[in-house]
Each structure stands twice: as C-alpha cells, then as structure tokens.
Amino acid sequence: MLALILFPHEKWIPHRESIFIAKSRFSGSHKEQTKLYREIADVRILTGRGSDAYFLPARSKNEETVSKEEIHNMHADTVIDEVIVEIKTVSGNLATLGKSFRRGYKQGRSLLKKHGITAEH
Numbered sequence: 001m002l003a004l005i006l007f008p009h010e011k012w013i014p015h016r017e018s019i020f021i022a023k024s025r026f027s028g029s030h031k032e033q034t035k036l037y038r039e040i041a042d043v044r045i046l047t048g049r050g051s052d053a054y055f056l057p058a059r060s061k062n063e064e065t066v067s068k069e070e071i072h073n074m075h076a077d078t079v080i081d082e083v084i085v086e087i088k089t090v091s092g093n094l095a096t097l098g099k100s101f102r103r104g105y106k107q108g109r110s111l112l113k114k115h116g117i118t119a120e121h
Contacts, residue, residue: 003054003079006111010057015040018047022057032058039077039087046080054079076108084108 003012003020011023025036036055043053055078077087086104090097112118 001054002082002084003056006079006117007057012054015055016044016047018050018052019043019055020053021055024057025055028058038089042087042089043078043080051081076104076111084111 003010003022007022012020013023013026015021019040021036021040026033028036039055043051043055047053056076076084078085086107088100088104090100
C-alpha cells in the first residue's frame with residue numbers, strides 16, 4: 001500500500017467503497033473541502049470499476065510556501081491502484097491541457113523523490 005508507506009503516521013478514513021481519505025484532509029478550508037469533494041466525484045468513476053483510491057494529506061502548514069517556479073514540488077492528490085496521481089480539473093485548449101499534465105507529472109515525481117522512492121511513474 002503505497003499511501004501507507006508514504007504517510008505511515010496518517011489515519012485513513014473510509015469514505016465510500018474503495019475510497020480512503022487522509023484524516024488531515026478534513027481540516028482544510030472551505031475551498032479545500034470543495035476541491036476534495038469535486039476530486040472524490042471524479043475518482044468515483046474509477047472506483048466504480050474496481051480501483052482503490054487514497055486521498056493523500058494536504059500540504060502541512062509548516063512546509064514552506066511554494067512559488068510559481070517551484071510548483072512541481074507540490075504534493076500529489078491521490079494514490080490510485082498504487083500509482084501516485086495528480087487530479088486536475090482543466091478547461092481551455094490543448095496547450096493548457098498539456099501544461100497541466102506536465103505539471104501533474106512533475107508533482108508526482110517530486111513526491112516520490114521527497115520520500116526517497118526511486119521508481120518511475
């Protein structure tokens with residue numbers, strides 16, 4: 001269980017069948033809660049087909065603020081079927097979609113590196 005390895009001290013709350021949420025995710029702002037429930041709705045498409053999803057803890061308030069140049073150091077949102085996944089809601093053209101995909105890929109890679117995992121994603 002990759003989510004348990006990445007965050008061994010986190011308590012995982014079952015939300016619905018095959019969806020687990022880090023307890024610390026529930027302590028965010030109203031805006032963060034709205035984002036979480038939108039992401040849960042997106043993930044239900046996958047869990048309805050047999051996938052397992054773990055919503056990872058949000059960035060700790062103790063961590064340094066991320067500048068635009070360091071956006072790839074942000075945390076990924078979830079682990080789905082043992083794969084780190086960054087959920088993005090994107091509107092716009094193909095270039096916008098490509099930029100968001102690359103940013104999410106970098107976020108996942110950064111999270112693996114941060115936790116000392118040397119694996120491709």
